[in-house]
Amino acid sequence: MRACFAAALLCVAGSVSAQDRTDPRTAPPGALACSGCHGAGSDIPLRGLSTDEIESAMLEFRDGSRDATVMGRLAAGFDTSEIALIAAWIAAEGGDE
Amino acid sequence: MTTDRRTLLKGLGATAALTLPHPVSAQSRGRVVVVGGGFGGATAARFLARIGHDVTLVERDPAYVTCPFSNAVIGGFYSMPEITFDYAALEAEGVRLVTGAATEVGDGAVTLDSGEVLPFDRLLLSPGVEMRFDALPGYTEAAAQKMPHAWKAGPQTALLQAQLADMEDGGLVVIAPPANPYRCPPGPYERASLIAHYLSARKPASKILILDAKEAFSKQPLFEEAWSTLYPGMIDWIPPSMGGRVAEVDPTTMTVVTDFDRYEAAVANIIPPQQAATIARAAGVTDETGWCPVSGVTFESDLVAGIHVIGDACFAGVMPKSAFSANAQAKVAAVAIDALLRGEAPNSPKLLNTCYSLAAPDYAFTVAGVYGEADGKLFEVEGAGGLSPLGAPAAVRSAEAEYARSWYATITTEAFA
Numbered sequence: 001m002r003a004c005f006a007a008a009l010l011c012v013a014g015s016v017s018a019q020d021r022t023d024p025r026t027a028p029p030g031a032l033a034c035s036g037c038h039g040a041g042s043d044i045p046l047r048g049l050s051t052d053e054i055e056s057a058m059l060e061f062r063d064g065s066r067d068a069t070v071m072g073r074l075a076a077g078f079d080t081s082e083i084a085l086i087a088a089w090i091a092a093e094g095g096d097e
Numbered sequence: 098m099t100t101d102r103r104t105l106l107k108g109l110g111a112t113a114a115l116t117l118p119h120p121v122s123a124q125s126r127g128r129v130v131v132v133g134g135g136f137g138g139a140t141a142a143r144f145l146a147r148i149g150h151d152v153t154l155v156e157r158d159p160a161y162v163t164c165p166f167s168n169a170v171i172g173g174f175y176s177m178p179e180i181t182f183d184y185a186a187l188e189a190e191g192v193r194l195v196t197g198a199a200t201e202v203g204d205g206a207v208t209l210d211s212g213e214v215l216p217f218d219r220l221l222l223s224p225g226v227e228m229r230f231d232a233l234p235g236y237t238e239a240a241a242q243k244m245p246h247a248w249k250a251g252p253q254t255a256l257l258q259a260q261l262a263d264m265e266d267g268g269l270v271v272i273a274p275p276a277n278p279y280r281c282p283p284g285p286y287e288r289a290s291l292i293a294h295y296l297s298a299r300k301p302a303s304k305i306l307i308l309d310a311k312e313a314f315s316k317q318p319l320f321e322e323a324w325s326t327l328y329p330g331m332i333d334w335i336p337p338s339m340g341g342r343v344a345e346v347d348p349t350t351m352t353v354v355t356d357f358d359r360y361e362a363a364v365a366n367i368i369p370p371q372q373a374a375t376i377a378r379a380a381g382v383t384d385e386t387g388w389c390p391v392s393g394v395t396f397e398s399d400l401v402a403g404i405h406v407i408g409d410a411c412f413a414g415v416m417p418k419s420a421f422s423a424n425a426q427a428k429v430a431a432v433a434i435d436a437l438l439r440g441e442a443p444n445s446p447k448l449l450n451t452c453y454s455l456a457a458p459d460y461a462f463t464v465a466g467v468y469g470e471a472d473g474k475l476f477e478v479e480g481a482g483g484l485s486p487l488g489a490p491a492a493v494r495s496a497e498a499e500y501a502r503s504w505y506a507t508i509t510t511e512a513f514a
Contacts, residue, residue, distance in 0.1 A: 024148070025432050030449065032446075033425045036451070037508075043502075044500070069497050077447075077481030078447075078467070
């Protein structure tokens, strides 16, 4: 189960330079919290994932079709449009923040 | 709402130049003083500095020892250096670090114990908690040197760890958690678990007795399941209705007195009631509860304009007092403070909390919550959040333990590294 979950969000962890820093002011509601678990230093970073990959993962966590430990409980708190915005922002911003 | 967000989404996709923060203009560059360099204050200081504001961080200690994973130090599988962080990375990002204590807040300025006066446009307090040494008869600041609370990580953590190392096999460890609210609601029970982990390998005849001031506790079914699986017979929990409420302690005889009984402890971990740290009271942002009521949009005090409070010191409605909450609040508050300094209206935020508890090095579970804002108050989003499932296979518990370590590495990187 863990392998499945990790593989779903696997990506190349890049180093974080000042140039890569996101502008937190453009974050849609909820998106700033993601980096608490998925920012630099994480085993499950979001950096490098596309909007579609993040969005479909969140939707599958939400409906339970993708195994999760905590993400199912968190994704359940967001509607489809919120998830789309968060996915787009994280993909556009590099996902390190 | 959906249409607006779809439109905004298209707008986001069409905008290429989002990667670099747009520096604030000279007029809107604000002077922000942040008091307290924990998960809330350190995160907020570096986000505000990155946005382009003039940020001074006031912190009493040159390094910060984290409460998260301090129970792993007590449990013998993490070391103090692994949970200690300095502020060099923040200074490198342009945060001005002042090592000292804020003692007074006047009109637009903070006074430090050194006499230095720091003027601000906005003040962000993230001072954490202080132990109430007037709340439990016998439990004074001096008593904490014999009966450590270890509820601020650092020397208290090392003291409790040393007492457990010195204890003879067969000793009684008493843990006395306070009534709600307090810093890290599941923390005392994680501590009981990890002390049991330590003792079961080295001093297996020892017992742990939790004398509680409340009838129920955070993640209770998960902890009880873990205790019966991992440490059968080692941990007893006694709620007030069964005589568990601690009425008095005597550090000279190491006695813990409840309504019905007296216990002589080999090690007594007394966790007293808490309140927002002193500077919050000096600033006038605490109410009769001892905590700081704040806006769910900006974390600005309900009591004093221009002062924001985040982390364990604030009363953020339904959000628990956790490092994850403090970090999430810090980012929301930083963005809101920026908007206010530029004369714009802050957006309604959404926040998360995810709180890991380790019952053993390879056994963890979580409580999670999603929070929305309405009328300036945070509410828990229905149908989201909650606990890890009971009866989960060992692979799920060990996966959550790995994610707990990953979370710790990530959040300490975001705040300090």
